[in-house]
Amino acid sequence: VTGLSLHPTGDYMLSCSADQHWGFSDIGTGKLLCKVADQSVSHGLTCCQFHPDGLIFGTGTSDSLVKIWDFKEQKSAANFPGHSGPISAIAFSENGYYLATSADDEVVKLWDLRKLRNFKTISLDDKYTVRGLTFDNSGHYLAVAGPDVRVYQISKQCDLVVTWDAHTQDSTDVRFGPDVNYVASVSNDRTLKFYSAN
Numbered sequence: 001v002t003g004l005s006l007h008p009t010g011d012y013m014l015s016c017s018a019d020q021h022w023g024f025s026d027i028g029t030g031k032l033l034c035k036v037a038d039q040s041v042s043h044g045l046t047c048c049q050f051h052p053d054g055l056i057f058g059t060g061t062s063d064s065l066v067k068i069w070d071f072k073e074q075k076s077a078a079n080f081p082g083h084s085g086p087i088s089a090i091a092f093s094e095n096g097y098y099l100a101t102s103a104d105d106e107v108v109k110l111w112d113l114r115k116l117r118n119f120k121t122i123s124l125d126d127k128y129t130v131r132g133l134t135f136d137n138s139g140h141y142l143a144v145a146g147p148d149v150r151v152y153q154i155s156k157q158c159d160l161v162v163t164w165d166a167h168t169q170d171s172t173d174v175r176f177g178p179d180v181n182y183v184a185s186v187s188n189d190r191t192l193k194f195y196s197a198n
Contacts, residue, residue, distance in 0.1 A: 003048040005057065016059050018044035022069075036074055041065070049090045058099060060087025066101050068113075078116055082109060088130050093139035098154070100142055102130035108144060110154065122158050132173035136180045145171035149185045149195070166193045 005014040012033070016022040022045060023035040038045060043062035050057045051068075056077060059067050066080040066087055085104030092099055092113075099111040106128050110120040124130070124146070132145035135154075141161070144150045148165045152158050167187035174185045176197070183195045 002044065002046050003059075005048050005050045007050055008052055008054040014048050014050055014057055016045035016048040018046075018062075020044050022048060022059055034074060038067070038076075040067075040076070043086075046087050047090055049092060051092050052094055052096050058090045058092070060090050060101065060103075062086040064103055064105075066090060066099070066111075068099075080109075080111055080116075080118070082118055083107070089133040091133040091135055091142075093135040094137045095139045098135070098139060100133045100135065102133055102144075104129065108133065108142070108152075110142075110158070120154075120156075120158050122152060129170065131170060134173075134175050136176040138180075141176070141180065143174040143176060143183055145174040145185055147171075149174055149183065149193075151183065151197075162195075164193070164195050166195070167191060 001015050001017050003016045013025045020038050021035050024033045041061045041063050045059050047060040055071050057069050064083045067076050068078040070077045083103035083105050087103045089102045102108045106124045108122040109118050112119050128146050130146045134143050140154055142152045147170055148163050149171050150163050151161045153161050167189050169188035171185045171187045180197050182197050185193050
């Protein structure tokens with residue numbers, strides 16, 4: 001298993017794996033409801049995430065492709081090429097308009113889901129490996145977890161707002177607290193860090 005995502009209703013769990021499959025499980029019964037093979041990829045799925053409306057979800061592949069799937073139809077609805085290297089993280093904005101993606105190519109791409117196009121690419125430091133992405137509730141800020149923790153303001157320039165370098169090893173994920181009053185990150189150094197967002 002390479003990725004997990006909870007459906008917005010809290011009733012279903014999405015999982016994906018290196019064996020090219022994604023599946024839905026019922027949280028209440030623990031039963032697998034469906035398991036679908038993504039025949040279009042040659043290696044495997046690397047990450048997955050439900051859209052906030054619960055009607056679609058995204059998967060990342062080892063083949064550098066991000067795919068959007070229709071939850072009900074269980075079919076691919078859109079593809080987002082443009083990365084090089086396996087997709088490492090994907091995140092939808094809470095308003096559902098934007099998708100952030102990263103791969104082993106030292107960039108974060110921002111996609112407009114209404115127009116199905118990449119509208120901004122954020123270049124990162126040499127050998128910067130993104131492990132986690134998340135938007136704040138407003139969709140105005142994007143946090144990036146990797147060798148450090150960074151927050152970008154989503155605008156035409158996508159300005160870097162703050163960088164924290166508190167972990168002794170790579171950060172593996174990051175989340176905004178309620179009302180963006182703090183940012184939390186976890187790391188391979190087995191610590192959880194909290195940062196003031198003020």
